[in-house]
Amino acid sequence: MSHVRFDVDEGICTITMDRPEVRNAVDGPMAAELHEAFLRFGEDDTLAVAVLTGAGGTFCAGADLSAVGDPERRNQLDPDGLGSGPMGPSRMEIGKPVIAAVSGHAVAGGLELALLADLRVVEEDAIFGVFCRRWGVPLIDGGTVRLPRIVGQGRALDMILTGRPVGAHEALQMGLANRVVPVGESLAVAHHIAEQIAAFPAECMKVDRASAYRQWDLPLDAALRSEGANGVPMVRSEGADGAQRFADGEGRHGTF
Incomplete structure (x- = not known):
């Protein structure tokens, strides 16, 4: 039985974690399904944006700790930190935008899956947290890497330590x-944002997104050179087309 749904509509795929009876906790087989879903998204050139969400009013409660003692269901643990992460896609480099539509709890490994996304649309009742702290389970799906980059070291350590x-x-x-939205509206708002993103020239957007991530690994001067080197070809292709459309009158007076 599949616990991950993959739905496609006009260039947007929705990846739904679907184990509501355990608050979408992820065991090994479900992690493999999530990994495969993101591979499918990355490899399909007709898909521009992915939306990650959870069924039943909860995003994800983290790894399914009941599977730890079951060799058929336990999550993958590579002692060298290689391979896919225990939650599935958490160590992937995804080349296109991902939006998380978060309702209910996004905690422990569920928080780490939310951090995988570029944007998080969050319902008013949502709760984030490193709840695995109380069980002695570490963050090994990108939490100690992505959380400080998103919220800053001090705020991240507040969440991680407490x-x-x-x-x-x-x-x-x-x-x-x-974004914070009323309960029940995160998926609709995430889809609306995804539609806006998907309507933009795709290659230019992907280059800018990649540059924003790549700069973390580079000194300032190297990051600026990388931005320019990757951006110039876009100016000459999609940028030239966009400039011509503007010159022809498109986008005047705030209309797009």
């Missing part, structure tokens, strides 16, 4: 959430 719950509005204040 394991305290962080509500939607605090998440918005610290930059963990990009």
Whole structure:
């Protein structure tokens, strides 16, 4: 039985974690399904944006700890930190935008899956947290890497060390959430944002997105050179086309 749904509509795929009876906790087989879903998204040139969400009013409660003692269901643990992460796609480099539509709890490994996304649309009842702190389970799906990059070292360490719950509005204040919406509306709002992104010239957007991530590994001067080297071809292709459309009158007076 599949616990991950993959739905496609006009260039946008929705990846749904579908184990609501355990708050979408991820065991080994489900992690493999999530990994395969993101591979499929990355390899399909007709898909521009992915939306990651959870069924049943919860995003994801993390890894399914009941599977730890079951060799058929336990999550993958590579002692060298190689391979796919225990939650599935968490160590992938995804080349296209991902939006997380978060309702209910996004905690422990579920928080780490939300951090995988570029943007997080969060319902008012959402709770983030490193709840695995209380069980002695470490963050090994990107949490210690992505969380400080998104919210800053101090705020990240507050969450990582205390394991305290962080509500939607605090998440918005610290930059963990990009939008806070009423309960039940995160998926619709995420799809609306995805449609806006998908309507833009795709290659230019992907180059800018890649540059924003790549700069973390580079000194300032090298990051600026990389931005220019990757951006110039876009100016000559999609940028030239866009400039011509503007010159022809498109986009005047705030219309697009």
